[in-house]
Amino acid sequence: MAEAKPYDLTEPVATPKTRALLARRLADIVGLPSSRITPRERWIVGDLLYDVIRASDLELRRRCAERLAPLSEAPHRLLRTLASDDFEVAQPILERCTALTDFDMMEIINSGTLQHRMTIARREALSETVAAALAAYGEPPVVERLLRNKTAHLAAPTLDHLVGAATEESSYAALLIRREEMRPAQAFRLFWSCEHIDRFQILDRFAVDRTILLEASEDIFPAAAGEGWSDPMVARILRYIDRRQRNREAAESSPFGSLEGVCEAMETEGATSDIIAEISRLAAVERRLVVRMIDDMAGEPLSVLCKATGLKWPFFLHMWRGLGRSGQSDQVEQARRVYDSLSVEKAQTVLRYWNLSAEDKG
Structure with missing residues (x-):
């Protein structure tokens, strides 16, 4: 059996034109539909293309990113590498590639620049996990873009964090008020960090009466009084519901x-x-x-x-x-x-x- 010759580092390096042609062919193969290529073949070709782009200049890496951005089955290591690259390379992947997973984006958020995080914050249907990672960085331009992204999903702890951050970053308040995920407790805490126009909107949106609560709990008040208000939790909740405010x-x-x-x-x-x-x-x-x-x-x-x-x-x-x-x-x-x-x-x-x-x- 013939033995594979070791790579000779003294051999002439391929010209940029040849390398570019090789990269384009490998990218074409990676992009073949699953009816034409098996997952194992795609991974092997992806590994070869990974080696090529790692040793290539920015322009070649950028062209590979443009070619791979529309693909839904490209190897994740290859996509993560390009998406973590200089922003000129990463931009098409971050903007258009739907194959990036939450894990991919978490890595890119941690290793990338402000531009990377700004672009991720604009992506469609961001998960609660990715949104939380973006918010945790505390970069106002990123947070503002995230809050403007109506398709992003924000978990309650993320909103709690941003409501607290609004004390220092007043621009967050108006954007937070418009989020559908905002709850009254968060909005009324945010109130203290707002200017008048935002305070007025909070009151207009979240100040509701307690008619349903009052109607549903009418018989609980005399029952609690009959027990001498011995349950502090019941007393606390009924104080919230009660029609009377003054003592x-x-x-x-x-x-x-x-x-x-x-x-x-x-x-x-x-x-x-x-x-x-x-x-x-x-x-x-x-x-x-x-x-x-x-x-x-x-x-x-x-x-x-x-x-x-x-x-x-x-x-x-x-x-x-x-x-x-x-x-x-x-x-x-x-x-x-x-x-x-x-x-x-x-x-x-x-x-x-x-x-x-x-x-x-x-």
Whole structure:
């Protein structure tokens, strides 16, 4: 049997023209339909083409990528190699090749450049896994393109991550609000990172009343009262559902007489510790939530509090002026817009979501 001769490194290297012809022929074979070539033959030819492109210049690699991009059965190692190459080479594979798997794209995301990740973020029907990997890099241009991709699938943990990142990257908020995957809890957490126009859209889309919950749980309230509210989880959920927002019992012992009285006192005394504690007690919300509303330099959170607790608009102004802020400002106009747009029930939904979140952090 004749023995294969070892490759002689002293032999003349094939000319670029010959190598280009060889690469084109190998790529043609790789692209043959499955009726013409077996998987094993395709893998062997793919391995040969892999060796050729690794030792070739950028232009030849780019032409191979253009040839292989439309193929659905090309060997994955070959596709991954081209898709991880310089962006001029990788671009056609990243844009048009449907044969790339999630595993392929995860490797490319980790080894590629910003341009690679930008192009992947635009691909059709991105899986939750790939979208999470792109989001984890935290590159604003990539994240923004991902959020604009309506066919991408975003898992709840990815949205949670991006809602948190919106604190530093305000451009995310408007894009997140439009995502169909967004849930009320995420939207109401995002609210605190938004400008007025985005806050208004969040309230418009996610603030709903609780009619169905109230109708379905009418008999649970007396049952829970009969047990002395002994189950803290039941008590917590029913506080969310309840029609009442104010703590009427607390008002009977309040030195201010009512929540209205606290607001009037706040205008003259300011946001003292006692005032904040009394708002918290009478409005039945966590103290840390009241502090957050007061610290917010826009007026929307306090307007939600007022509407949810049945306070008339002048009592918002009492609190606002008690914070040393002007009653004639853009913030007041924006707060009034929110106040007028919300029903009491919808405002209560928002306030109670915030309060549940504050309780969870306690």
